[in-house]
Amino acid sequence: MSDNLKYTKEHEWVAVEGNVAAIGITGYAQEALGDLVYVELPEIGKKVGKGDNFAVVESVKTAAEVYTPVSGEVVAVNTAMAEDLELIKKPANQNGWIAKIKIENPSDLEGLMDEKKYKEFTDGLS
Amino acid sequence: MRYLPQTKQSRAAMMKTVGVSSVDALFRDVPKDAFIKCLADLPQHKGELAVERELGACANQNRAAPDGPFFLGAGTYYHHIPSSVDYIIQRSEFLTAYTPYQPEIAQGTLQMIFEFQTFISRLTGQDIANASLYDGATSCAEAALMAMRVTKRNKVVLATPLHPHYRSVLKAYMGNLGSTLADGAPDGETACVIIQSPDFHGAPHAYDAWRKKCDETGALLVVVVNEIVSLGLLPAPVEADIVCGEAQSIGLPMSFGGPHLGFFACKEKYLRQMPGRLCGMTEDADGRRGFVLTLSTREQHIRREKATSNICTNQGLCALAFTVHMSLLGEDGFRRLAKLNHEAACRLADAVSKVKGVKVLNKTFFNEFVVELSKPAAEVVETLAAKGIIAGYALEGNQLLMCATEMTTDEDIAALAEVLA
Amino acid sequence: MSAERKIETVTTGQNEIIEFNRGLLYEESLLWEKEHADHPGVDLPAPENLKSRTGVPDRENIGLPQVSEPQVLRHFVKMSTWNYSIDHGFFPLGSCTMKHNPRLNEKLARLPGFAQIHPLQPESTVQGALKLMHELQHWLAELTGLPGVCLAPAAGAHGELAGIMTIKRAHEMKGNKGRNVMLIPDSAHGTNPATAAMCGYTVKSISTKETGRLTVAAFKEALGDGKDVAGMMVTNPNTCGLFETEIQEIAKLLHKAGGYFYCDGANFNALVGKVRPADFGVDVMHINLHKTFSTPHGGGGPGSGPICTTAELAPYVPVPTVVKNGETYSLQWEKDRPETLGQLKGFQGQFGMHVRALSYMMSHGADGLKQVAEDAVLGANYIMASLKNDFHAPFDGPCMHECLLTDKNQKDAGVTTLDIAKALCEKGFHPMTVYFPLVVSGAMLIEPTETESKDSIDRFIAAMKEFAADVREGDSEKYHAFPESTPRRRLDEVKAARTPVLRWPSDI
Known part of the structure; x- marks a missing residue:
């Protein structure tokens, strides 16, 4: 599974299937945030640009914005996650995604890290 | 200086631990010209009695609600508060x-x-x-x-x-x-x-x-x-x-x-x-x-x-x-309080509408309503205040907003009706 | 908004509080869990034959509890025993200035001539109250060096709003266009950026991470050519407890670029009677009467946040303000001051707090207030000097009225700032301000105030040293369990936020 995953410096992961990107947040981000208490999902049909904030995840003490690494239209949101926040810990194929975005420019994916690079990146963050 | 527990000795001991010989050394980051040389326009410290006398005199210059008939509401209301x-x-x-x-x-x-x-x-x-x-x-x-x-x-x-x-x-x-x-x-x-x-x-x-x-x-x-x-x-x-x-x-x-x-x-x-x-x-x-x-x-x-x-x-x-007040009132007390307010306003409305030249404009109200007077309301408010009655809130022209609560007595209403007439 | 969630239903069976006491430890149910009495805790006549003139139907059942007066008294007195307060002991909350609250101030605020007057009474009947407000304006103007005073703002954050709106109004009235940026150091209190946003400004952050202070270099970088800058919001002394050494130079550069300097007055206790903010370049500042001038915090309000401005900005401050003509005092409203930004609060502000603050100022006098600042600063430095070998101090001293330490020396042994805070609860102290400022990891901001005796401060120092020693000796496991002797132990905040129960359910 993780072979298909790409990562951002803002600690999102992206699972690409066809022209749709499922986006979630990494274990590193979850660790930093602590237990989540709320996720604010975008509206289906919303147009987002690369780097835009499209969702918010909240722990007791922090609200963190989730950014999309790809431009496009929100085509699905994970409403089950709003009910069961533990889902955020799951991988993409087990409902761990927050929203799915129809990719406008496949080139948006080019600068993203693979798992090895992301691990090196987080190791460097102390 | 009754609110300050430090003594000469304790200050000296603390300065010794910090390693300074004067408190001003701790203010070394403050630019020299920002220090106050002298606050000549402000008095020196005063004892409790002196402060109480001075501010008590200030309080005595104000006409408090219990001092006489009071019919002013307009967003702030005069009600009874239980001692508890x-x-x-x-x-x-x-x-x-x-x-x-x-x-x-x-x-x-x-x-x-x-x-x-x-x-x-x-x-x-x-x-x-x-x-x-x-x-x-x-x-x-x-x-x-x-x-x-x-x-x-x-x-x-x-x-x-x-x-x-x-x-x-x-x-x-x-x-x-x-x-x-x-x-x-x-x-x-x-x-x-x-x-x-x-x-x-x-x-x-x-x-x-x-x-x-x-x-x-x-x-x-x-x-x-x-x-x-x-x-x-x-x-x-x-x-x-x-x-x-x-x-x-x-x-x-x-x-x-x-x-x-x-x-x-x-x-x-x-x-x-x-x-x-x-x-x-x-x-x-x-x-x-x-x-x-x-x-x-x-x-x-x-x-x-x-x-x-x-x-x-x-x-x-x-x-x-x-x-605390709501706990004391409870379901029945709160509902009764509301009724008492409405009832007092009904009594006030009936009394002032009997005064010649005064007309109650509201068809419906809770504890406040507007009356039309025969003179500018602002003048009436001032005149009545001089006679010890706070009549209400002057709106435009001859209109006066009046309020009654559970504090309003029949005597208050009678006194008002008398001077309004 | 996405997820709509139902408020969790709580049944009495599931969450029942049994009213039992152990020694002086009390349990107390909610009012709604008590038996509904057939009469309330007040005796009011029930009006009979009242023909309603409201024009709408009478209300049905509201769903309020009903108990007698002794039950009400006991209910709140028992609950009160679960609170820590400044009257109980040391309360070193950084940037909150928890000092002694003299009861004289309470007594005076309750005089009928102050408490029982209506804000819209004819001015001729409230000359004493207006005189008091005028006097308070004078004290604040003298102490800050800023002559334009408006007492109306209801709290610190409200004063901030008034201050930033004053700046906005000034630019507007002077015809300055395109100034939509507010410069704010990253160590600022969260209200600063929130206020700037409420006023429609874009926030530009100035980094202070290296030294805990603003530098001319960092400021210049944030300022750029300054053409889009409306002003700057700075707390001085700052949230690290340090005086901004380069503030005069920064203020000069800001003024030259056409911006105004708003000073957050949260930390005025370090300066009162000793240093005038106008003299380090401030244009507008709010004062927390509930901090520096000791009006009680009351478990979270009411506060009061007057603002003080330069003569230049005075026409723009909110209404009302009090003026004296001959021997008569009067309130000025929008018709009297057309350049004002308008009104930000109903009526005149938190007048009851004005009475208390003036009573406190008069008691201290100019001489006493200077001593307040000096003792407050000495106390904080004494704590810093006593604890700096046990806890990491990120910035070199001297500090002002509060000192900043961190959990850096303890964290690796698994004891964090939160654990230290909870251990202080166990020891009978109120904790310091924790995890603020945000720019310092594991921050512990300690403000003793001038009303603590050396003995009291020494007991706090001893407790902190004991914690540090425990951690050094490897005895750290117990720190995760504290507090144990408080009315409640650590509370599950995740549960509270995931399934919010914000009121007693209506079907009970």
């Missing part, structure tokens, strides 16, 4: 505590806030209420801002006469965001319709027709109540999306305009857009019920420039006074 209320709010544990950030040692304040939130949600017929805001005027402005966040629109419509101070505050808050304020009915650009009930001229309103108009246009319905006692007799504004206003009438003296108590309640679906503190129920490490401040990710200390409001605190002690 002031005793409870002066207890050290409530008076000198901080905002309950450390819930293990602040359960008293937290449980009280939870009870306050429950009282407000029951009185307003709304799902949830916050821990209070500064006053009615600012809670009304916060309601408009919240409606603008929820609807992503920036026009606010006033459907009934709104207290002029509330209107001014609303205008100032909204001016920052380039939004508009209009009178009349909602359209497709309207974020919310604001209905004050009873309105500034004392008339209660029904909400169903406004609810329908809001549903048609996608605007929120905001109901403002600035005499909370009215909710013991008038129907709860369950049709509203937000109910906000002023709760000074329960437990708080008029105090020349503050501290008063803003309240804010709404439907649960707007929870995440609410301003202000919220207290929630949870349990502790041993599984016992307890309370904490919660959902604080809406607030300024976490969201910073993306917060729902810049507000930090609530009116904690005022909310306590309200909660």
Whole structure:
């Protein structure tokens, strides 16, 4: 599974299937945030640009914005996650995604890290 | 210097530990020319007796409500406060505590806030209420801002006469965001319709027709109540999306305009857009019920420039006074208090309408109404004040807004009728 | 908004509080859990044969609890015993200035001539109250060096709003266009950026991470050519407890670029009677009467946040303000001051707090207030000097009225700032301010105030040293369990936020 995953410096992961990107947040981000208490999902049909904030995840003490690494239209949101926040810990194929975005420019994916690079990146963050 | 426990010896010992020979050495980062050379225009310290005499003399220059007949309302109301209320709010544990950030040692304040939130949600017929805001005027402005966040629109419509101070505050808050304020009915650009009930001229309103108009246009319905006692007799504004206003009438003296108590309640679906503190129920490490401040990710200390409001605190002690008074009143007491107010206003209306040249303009009212006099109201207010009677609030021209509460006696009314005639 | 969630239903069976006491430890149910009495805790006549003239139907059942007066008294007195307060002991909350609250102030605020007057009474009947407000305006103007005073703002955050709106109004009235940026250091209190946003400004952050202070270099970088800058919001002394050494130079550069300097007055206790903010370049500042001038915090309000401005900005401050003509005092409203930004609060502000603050100022006098600042600063430095070998101090001293330490030396042994705070609860102290400022990891901000004796401060120092020693000796496990002797132990905040229960359910 993780072979298909790409990562951002803002600690999102992206699972690409066809022209749709499922986006979630990494274990590193979850660790930093602590237990989540709320996720604010975008509206289906919303147009987002690369780097835009499209969702918010909240722990007791922090609200963190989730950014999309790809431009496009929100085509699905994970409403089950709003009910069961533990889902955020799951991988993409087990409902761990927050929203799915129809990719406008496949080139948006080019600068993203693979798992090895992301691990090196987080190791460097102390 | 009675409030300062340090002594010459203790100061010297502390300086020795710090490693300085004078306190001024600790101020070394302050630019030399910013130090005060002399505060010649301010007096030196005074004993308790001297301060009491001086400020007591100031207090004696004011005409207090118990000094004579009193018919002024207009957003601040003269009501009786049971003795227990002031005793409870002066207890050290409530008076000198901080905002309950450390819930293990602040359960008293937290449980009280939870009870306050429950009282407000029951009185307003709304799902949830916050821990209070500064006053009615600012809670009304916060309601408009919240409606603008929820609807992503920036026009606010006033459907009934709104207290002029509330209107001014609303205008100032909204001016920052380039939004508009209009009178009349909602359209497709309207974020919310604001209905004050009873309105500034004392008339209660029904909400169903406004609810329908809001549903048609996608605007929120905001109901403002600035005499909370009215909710013991008038129907709860369950049709509203937000109910906000002023709760000074329960437990708080008029105090020349503050501290008063803003309240804010709404439907649960707007929870995440609410301003202000919220207290929630949870349990502790041993599984016992307890309370904490919660959902604080809406607030300024976490969201910073993306917060729902810049507000930090609530009116904690005022909310306590309200909660104690409401506990004493209970269901029957609160409803009786509302009836007594209405009954006093009915007596006042009957008495003044018998005076030649005076006409009651309201067909309906709770404890306030407008009368038409034969002279400019502002003049009448001044003349009567000189005779020891506070007659009401002068509106435009000959119109006077008058109020009666459970404090109003038959003698008060007779005295007023006599000088009005 | 996406997820709509139902308020969790709590049944009495599931969450029942049994009213039992152990020694002086009390349990107390909610009012709604008590038996509904057939008469309330007040005796009011029930009006008979009242023909309603409201024009709407009478209200049905509200759903309020009903108990007698003794039950009400006991309910709140028992609950009060669960609170820690300044009257109980040391309360070193940084930036909150928890000092002694003299009862003289309470007594005076309750005089009928102050408490029982209406804000809209004819001015001829409230000359004493207006005189008091005028006097308070004078004291604040003298102490800050800023002559334009408006007492109306209801709290610190409200004063901030008034201050930033004053700046906005000034630019507007002077015809300055395109100034939509507010410069704010990253160490600022969260209200600062929230206030700027409420006023429609874009926030530009100035980094202070390296030294805990603003530098001319960092400021210049944030300022750029300054053409889009409306002003700057700075707390001085700052939230790290340090005086901004380069503030005069920064203020000069800001003024030259056409911006105004707003000073957050949260930390005025370090300066009162000793240093005048106008003299380090401030244009507008709010004062927390509930901090520096000792009006009680009341478990979270009411506060009071007057603002003070330069003569240049005075015309723009909110209404009302009090003026004296001959021997008569009067309130000025929008018709008297057309350049004002308008009104931000109903009526005159938190007048009851004005009485208390003036009573406190008069008691201290100019001489006493200077001593307040000096003792407050000495106390904080004494704590810093006593604890700096046990706890990491990120910035070199001297500090002002509060000192900043961190959990850096303890964290690796698993004891964090939160654990230390909870251990202080266990020891009978109120914790310091924790995890603020945000720019310092594991921050502990300690403000003793001038009303603590050396003995009291020494007991706090001893407790902190004991914690540090425990951690050094490997005895750290117990720190995760504290507090144990408080009315409640650590509370589950995740549960509270995930399934919010914000009121007693209506079906009970």
